[in-house]
Amino acid sequence: MTRARFLTATAVALVIGVTGGTAATAQSTARTDAAQTPPSSDFPLPYDSRRGVFSFSTGLEGSLPAVVQVTTLGVSAGPSREGGVPAAVSSGSGVIIDAAEGIIITNNHVVADGQTYRVDLSDGRLLDAELIGSDQATDLAVLRIQATGLTQVEMVDSDTLRTGDLAFAVGYPLGLDQTLTMGVISGLNRSGMGDAVEDYIQTDAAVNSGNSGGPLLDSRGRLIGINTSILSGDFNGGNDGIAFAVPTRILMFVVNQLRTSGEVTRGRIGATLGSLTAERAVELGLGFVRGAIVEDVTPGSPADRAGLRRGDIITRVQSRAAANAGSVQATIGIAPPGTPLTIVYQRDGQEATASLNVEVPFDEGVQIGSSAIQAFGASFAQVAEGAQVQAVEGGSVAAAAGLSAGDIVTAIGRRPVGSLADLGRLLGGRGPLVLTVTREDGEAEVTLTP
Template sequence: MMRHTLLASTGAVLAVILSIAPVGAPLGVAAALAQTPGFQGLPYDARRGVFTFAAGLDASLPAVVQVTTLGQSRGPSSAGEPKPAQGGSGVIIDAANGIIVTNNHVVENGQKFTVDMIDGRLFDAVLIGSDKATDIAVLKIEAKGLSQVETVDSDTLRTGDLAFAVGYPLGLDQTLTMGVISGLNRSGLGDAIEDYIQTDAAVNSGNSGGPLLDSRGRLIGINTSILSSGMGGGNDGIAFAVPTRIMMFVVDQLRASGEVKRGQIGVALGSLTAERARDLGLNIVRGAVVYDAAPGSPAEQAGLRPGDVITRIQNRPVANAGSVQATVGIARPGATLPVVYLRGGREATASMTVASSDPVAVRVGVSAGMARGLT
């Protein structure tokens, strides 16, 4: 199934490229076009006479590793090595220091971690730190001759860009699948800090923690979950990745201190629904409804009050409450966040200075599932 997905996607790309050449023109015409101004960069290997993305991806594939997490055995048979608990993928982002990024859920509750390289080498890894809210974890290995990926800003992505998922799915060796960026800024799937990249590149069990790459082999996200309609949890062409914008914020803090410190603005939010929009007299269904602002909080000081609908924060559109949580969740205390909101149908602006996070999440009395904890 994964092979069919890859071939179908590649075929679509080749159809577009070949359509550049006149009907009936030999393949050599397409090759010539690839060398002309305006068509430079087409993924064509003139020596072999094939279209390929291998040149852009070759340098990155050795940086993709398999991560095995071993959990502590329990009961009478607990003596000896921990037994394998779960596995996933990871990617080296700093070869000199052996730094690997993976998912928190790949390493969660693990007692020992091993990393398999594509060249056959096996290393023990040390967990530097993990962050459940973003599902990011950082491992470190001591090794020479490592490769690393180039990381780019995920905010430069556009829907329709090509994307490649790399990992070790379903017990297979390293596997590459191709698709497109299906959507950006996806959130509202849970209570985590979510601002996902959505892609239709085939992602399955074992891909977790592996990289999502652009067509030049550069890291744009970390594959973390899929949305599946089947009972078996198989691939349905809807996968999500943590963007590098969030990943690097978390990784930098984990490497510096082993933990992530976030700010907060002291506001309880709910996603704007069609029903709530009608109650507020609005003709939009994208935004975050303010349910409460804590006394003395940045939100209250900025003038926000119950019933306001936040539509933009830090110049980013707000689709739902998760959009605000994702922005605040990677804002450092002291940072200033510009906010655009609606009150009584009229647009207003404010600025909030992010405060240090409160260790206790506070919820307000609203319908279940409607409001998140104080952000």
């Protein structure tokens, strides 16, 4: 809250400073001007000379009708309703990106566990929606509605964004009607919320419950991302000025695949990655904490053929710095099969470069190495208590099951796991596999469904 108030106060000071010596002149001459004049050195912010105010309304108003409310209907945990009518189980926002086809982007967690879906348009129309597909790793989903007179949002390449750009979040938060909030882009290429496919835009525009799936727009009303999550110190999930959005460079890769086939196929290089944390950096004697550790390499894979080894620290992929495993997987995951990649890494304190081509997904079966096991998108290593999960690949079977780096597998189907050999043997079983794991918060069961 303190940070948000400071930014608001700064914005007010900026307006006062800009208008202090020109307000009287502007009021005397602006009555006959058009509603909005282009920004200039005299007015660095858009200025509505007819009303004598600064405003971004002209750039934003055309996009607001494309923002919708999404209600997911399913089986309620409460008393059943008469006639078997599904109850509302969640509500969020969405944005129309293709008016002709009625295509809407929202979050996967908004539509999860739904039976039917309802869309409320800003003009008051209430429509049924069809779920085209969803992707848990990026938390994106695509809906389709049948209607005429729809408005779609214009899109811009998120790679053109810069920290400090103005950003506007639009949605239906906390039971309110369509709401617009303003902030700045406070960070780019954010990751670290896990080892999934992450490369978020960070903003301080107010985002609350109900904003999920709504658009993050630039000052011209163009789509730059989909609001997905917030960091909050409030147990009720209140806004603390830090929100994250999936950038258009990732969402369009996902959306195009969902529209075409209903599912997402990601490129892979055959390396299981873990994030370089401060603890791991100290353990390895490194002088930096940004990067992705190669935990294991699949024999015969692109990573293997390019010479990558267990323990290498990836610092860049193409022209992108590697913040952690999530940011590397985000770049690899949206590269079509056959795409050449240049990877910069460190080994024994020396920097090296590897060139490889992305390939289609490999078999997520069990692959047993000399010091690690890869299975269903997770890498395991021996520890005293059993087998510890070193890393989990975003979008994999292991990720979908909720397996996390740091989990220690102590049993599978009530059979104890005391070694990697035990793990490899038991993971080869058929059907769903129930793993007993220990975590910081206690013991849990995770079901892998190959």
